[in-house]
Amino acid sequence: MKVPAVLAAMLACALAFLTPSVAADSSDRPTVVIGTGGVMWEFVDESTPNLFDFAEHADLAALNVRGTHPRACPADGWLTLSSGERAGDGVTDSGACRQLEEPVGGFVPHWDEYVEAAKRSAFDPTLGRLGEVTDSMETLALGPGAAIALADTRGRIGHYGAVEELTELAPGKDLVVIDVGALTEVEPRVFAEVDRRPTGDPTSVYFVRPDWDESTIRAGMRDLDARLGEVLDDIHKALPRADIILASLADYGEPSTLQVLMRSSNDPGLLTSQTTRRAGLVTSTDLTATLAGTDSADIVTLEGGSPADNRATVTNLAQVNESIRSATGPTFVAWGVLWGLTFIAALLFRRGRALHISALAAAVFPAASVAMNLFPWHDANRPTLVLIVGTLLLSAAIGTASHAARRRGSAVPAAMIAALTVLAFLAPVLFGSTLALDSVFGAQPQVGRFYGMTNMMFAISGTAGIILAGVVAVMVERRRAALSIGLLGAAIIIIDGSPWHGADFGGPPVLTVAFLLLILLVLGRPMTAWSALGIVVAGAVITASFVTIDYLRPPAERTHLGEFAASILDGSAMTVIGRKALQVAGLWPVILVLALIIIAAYAFLRTRGVRMTNPVGTDRSVWTWVVAALVIVLGGGMLINDSGPIIVIVGALVAIPLIASAVMPDRHARRHVTPAVGD
Numbered sequence: 001m002k003v004p005a006v007l008a009a010m011l012a013c014a015l016a017f018l019t020p021s022v023a024a025d026s027s028d029r030p031t032v033v034i035g036t037g038g039v040m041w042e043f044v045d046e047s048t049p050n051l052f053d054f055a056e057h058a059d060l061a062a063l064n065v066r067g068t069h070p071r072a073c074p075a076d077g078w079l080t081l082s083s084g085e086r087a088g089d090g091v092t093d094s095g096a097c098r099q100l101e102e103p104v105g106g107f108v109p110h111w112d113e114y115v116e117a118a119k120r121s122a123f124d125p126t127l128g129r130l131g132e133v134t135d136s137m138e139t140l141a142l143g144p145g146a147a148i149a150l151a152d153t154r155g156r157i158g159h160y161g162a163v164e165e166l167t168e169l170a171p172g173k174d175l176v177v178i179d180v181g182a183l184t185e186v187e188p189r190v191f192a193e194v195d196r197r198p199t200g201d202p203t204s205v206y207f208v209r210p211d212w213d214e215s216t217i218r219a220g221m222r223d224l225d226a227r228l229g230e231v232l233d234d235i236h237k238a239l240p241r242a243d244i245i246l247a248s249l250a251d252y253g254e255p256s257t258l259q260v261l262m263r264s265s266n267d268p269g270l271l272t273s274q275t276t277r278r279a280g281l282v283t284s285t286d287l288t289a290t291l292a293g294t295d296s297a298d299i300v301t302l303e304g305g306s307p308a309d310n311r312a313t314v315t316n317l318a319q320v321n322e323s324i325r326s327a328t329g330p331t332f333v334a335w336g337v338l339w340g341l342t343f344i345a346a347l348l349f350r351r352g353r354a355l356h357i358s359a360l361a362a363a364v365f366p367a368a369s370v371a372m373n374l375f376p377w378h379d380a381n382r383p384t385l386v387l388i389v390g391t392l393l394l395s396a397a398i399g400t401a402s403h404a405a406r407r408r409g410s411a412v413p414a415a416m417i418a419a420l421t422v423l424a425f426l427a428p429v430l431f432g433s434t435l436a437l438d439s440v441f442g443a444q445p446q447v448g449r450f451y452g453m454t455n456m457m458f459a460i461s462g463t464a465g466i467i468l469a470g471v472v473a474v475m476v477e478r479r480r481a482a483l484s485i486g487l488l489g490a491a492i493i494i495i496d497g498s499p500w501h502g503a504d505f506g507g508p509p510v511l512t513v514a515f516l517l518l519i520l521l522v523l524g525r526p527m528t529a530w531s532a533l534g535i536v537v538a539g540a541v542i543t544a545s546f547v548t549i550d551y552l553r554p555p556a557e558r559t560h561l562g563e564f565a566a567s568i569l570d571g572s573a574m575t576v577i578g579r580k581a582l583q584v585a586g587l588w589p590v591i592l593v594l595a596l597i598i599i600a601a602y603a604f605l606r607t608r609g610v611r612m613t614n615p616v617g618t619d620r621s622v623w624t625w626v627v628a629a630l631v632i633v634l635g636g637g638m639l640i641n642d643s644g645p646i647i648v649i650v651g652a653l654v655a656i657p658l659i660a661s662a663v664m665p666d667r668h669a670r671r672h673v674t675p676a677v678g679d
Contacts, residue, residue: 031175031291032235032242035081035145036224037074037182037250039260041315043221050229051221054246054262056307061271061282061299062314062321063261064445065249068121070201071256073097074182077249077284078148079114083125084288090117091194097250099188100144100179103157108147111155128153133292140169143179145249150177163231170238175291180227183220185212185253205255206329209322212253249284255325258318258445269304270313274556276450278434279304280314283450298556321444323378327387328440334388335365338395339653346660353403356413356664359657361392361399364417366460366654367424368394370439387440414662415471421464421654425457426495429502441650452559453495453502455643456650462511462633463651465492467658469515470626473522474662482522489515493542499550503559508546509539510636514629521625623663630655 041062044051067076067088075098076088089098090113101109108114111127118125131139131152140159141150147157161169163178170176228246235242248259261282263271270279273286279302290299304310342358349355369391380386398420402413428435429452436442441456443449453461469485476484489511495501497508516535520527550562558566634651638644 030173030239030242032170032239032244033081033146033149033175033177033287033291034180034228034231034244034246035078035149035177035249036180036228036246037072037077037248037259038184038217038252039221039224039248040217040252040257041260041311041318043217044260044311044315047218048221048225050225050232051246051260054228054232054244054264055311057264057266057268058246058262059265059269059271059301060304060310060314061261061280062258062317062445063247063249064276064281064283065251065259066256066445067284068117068123069197069199070205071254072249072251074100074145074184074188074250075114075148077182078145078179079118079125079127080284081130081149081249081288082151083118083127083129084285084292085125086123086285087114087118087121087125087127088197089114090120090197091191092197093189093191093194096186097184097188099190100148101190102144103147103160106156106158106160108144108151108155108157111151114148114155126153127151128155130288130292131157134175137174138172139175139177140173141177141179142166142169143181145179145182146177147179150175166231166234167238170235173239176235176239176242178231180231181224182248182250183217183224183252184250201255203329206325209326210253210255210257217252245287247284247287258321263299263301265301268307268310269301270310271299272302273299274558276445278450280310280317281445281450283445320378320438323383323387324438324440324442325444327384330384331369331388331391331440334392335362335653338362338365338392339657342657356406356661357396357399357403359399359661360402360413360417361395363414363654363657363661364398364402364420365391365395366441366650367417367421368392368398369441370424370428370436373435373439409475410664411471411474411662414658415468415475417658417661418464418468418471422461422468422492425453425461425464426492426502429453429457430495451503453504453507455506455637455641455647458496458502458504458507458641459634459637459647459651460654461492461496462507462514462637463630463654464658465489465511466514466518466626466629466633467655467662469518469629470622470659471662473518473622473625478522478524482519485515485519485522489519497543497546499546499553499559499561503550503561505543505547505561505564506637506640509543510633510640512539512542513636514632517632518625518629522622623659626659 039051044055046052065072065077065080067080067086069076069088072080073089073092078100079087079089089110091098098110103109115127118127128151131150134150135152138159139150140161141147141157142161142163142165147160151157159169159173163180166176166178232244235244242264244264246260246262248261251257251259258281261271271282272279273282273289275283275286282299286299304313338358339362342355342362345355345358369387371394372387372390375390377383377386377390398417402416405412405416425436425441427433428437434442434451436457437449437451437454441454441460443454465488469488472484472488473481493508493511493515496504496511513535516538517527520531520535525531547561547565550558551565553562555562630651634648637647637651641647
């Protein structure tokens with residue numbers, strides 16, 4: 001196998017810098033923000049003439065309104081706009097949102113309750129931030145939601161009026177925020193008895209699409225469109241040169257969905273921001289940054305197509321997101337069933353062609369699901385079924401083709417599957433594609449990861465990379481194997497952690513340690529306390545380098561790596577660390593189950609006479625070293641990242657069948673060159 005040349009090419013590609021550049025738009029015209037809720041792109045058409053006409057002359061985006069709760073209520077949307085961080089009302093009335101009330105005596109009602117909820121939030125929002133930073137401007141709030149957005153940190157609102165007073169109060173103002181009401185599945189009401197709102201999605205959202213009454217939504221859209229038409233007419237009279245932003249800041253119902261965002265423009269395009277780095281996708285926190293003049297997260301316009309093409313782009317983005325989310329649960333179930341059947345077959349039959357193909361198919365399932373995004377499965381009448389069936393068929397086909405290569409060596413099929421998996425998850429990240437990110441193993445926008453590597457993508461690609469390194473150690477001469485593993489590891493680490501590509505914080509340190517461990521053992525170097533300390537320090541240095549490089553870039557170009565470095569310097573890093581720690585702690589039932597499984601497996605092996613020896617001794621099997629490296633990658637990744645045990649679970653589901661395939665004896669396998677170490 002000519003592994004070094006191939007890996008060298010991968011490394012060269014990984015060093016490419018592919019950062020697009022966009023310039024923020026600046027204007028001294030007055031700004032008008034029209035806020036609403038529950039307005040989704042799929043319902044914007046000729047039946048809503050004012051919305052449709054505005055979209056014909058506007059920059060467009062799908063707006064992520066996810067706050068601190070599974071569903072963004074109108075209060076949540078306005079509080080998020082107020083703070084510039086994910087925020088929300090902390091209580092609910094049996095599932096209903098709070099009915100917003102007019103200011104009393106110049107103060108927003110229930111402000112103390114909003115502040116109390118903010119103190120409990122892991123995102124540490126500062127309510128009133130927008131009101132404070134725009135204090136030097138002439139501002140006007142029209143409607144109760146707008147009062148929340150422009151109130152100061154005490155909840156005081158300076159200039160306030162009714163929406164009907166727009167033409168009278170707006171002239172001469174620099175910033176006008178208007179609340180035209182929102183569409184909601186359950187009508188907001190004044191709270192009598194309140195409960196704490198949940199902070200996590202129910203499991204059901206990953207299995208089914210929202211079952212809303214379309215006729216009710218369209219009727220509400222027509223009423224809202226009529227109100228919007230009146231407001232737009234008044235804006236053109238009072239502020240004819242205004243830059244108008246129309247934003248749906250709240251969800252229609254559960255679960256959270258992407259909403260409508262438009263900004264008036266003479267040359268319509270697609271909106272984006274440094275937060276999402278995706279054409280046609282913006283978050284509600286970006287709106288605050290834009291209104292406050294914060295360059296680091298300013299909303300900018302990218303060149304689009306025709307107005308119809310731009311609408312199709314953002315509508316498709318929202319619909320694909322819904323299809324992926326509702327297909328996630330069933331797809332994972334299908335993978336689990338395939339893996340479970342393979343495991344049962346392995347207990348009953350120690351070897352066989354069908355068993356081997358099934359194991360390879362189970363291992364390649366995640367990569368096959370990414371490949372399915374090359375086809376428009378989400379446009380089908382039953383998209384989830386099409387995705388699952390297509391992924392299973394593709395997995396079986398790849399497994400069969402890989403098994404056919406077993407005559408070249410027992411570990412070759414595992415190498416082929418591992419290489420395909422690495423390419424499926426890292427190549428899109430390298431070349432700026434969302435092919436892997438927009439899969440069930442990626443992340444939906446509501447989760448808050450918009451670009452780069454997700455934790456599951458890191459777990460799967462990192463696992464496959466370690467398996468591929470193990471095959472290289474088995475099949476290639478010692479020094480060439482060490483060089484090849486080094487090049488492979490460097491390519492994976494750069495793509496995973498580089499701020500221009502994966503921008504992953506938790507992956508590089510554990511990947512560096514794991515690959516260096518394999519290199520040392522392949523070269524026959526004993527593992528000492530000093531060498532162990534050295535590779536740990538190397539992992540920390542690599543991660544710190546990525547963070548530092550990103551921090552040294554201009555604020556408008558930084559990823560969350562650079563922002564984390566900035567938070568360390570300004571003392572706010574503990575908020576981020578605390579939020580991630582709470583997310584991991586919230587998964588304690590899964591962690592407990594995982595620990596029990598490990599203990600049971602250990603006890604089972606001891607009862608069968610298996611001795612637990614040093615896994616990283618130079619006299620151990622290559623695959624023992626691989627398992628040790630996987631423990632570092634997956635166990636360390638679980639502790640560093642906020643996805644917790646899911647990292648170990650998905651990594652193990654890929655690793656176990658590949659290792660089993662590689663070590664499974666085959667009397668037909670052709671003999672190869674002397675391996676780096678005995679297997």
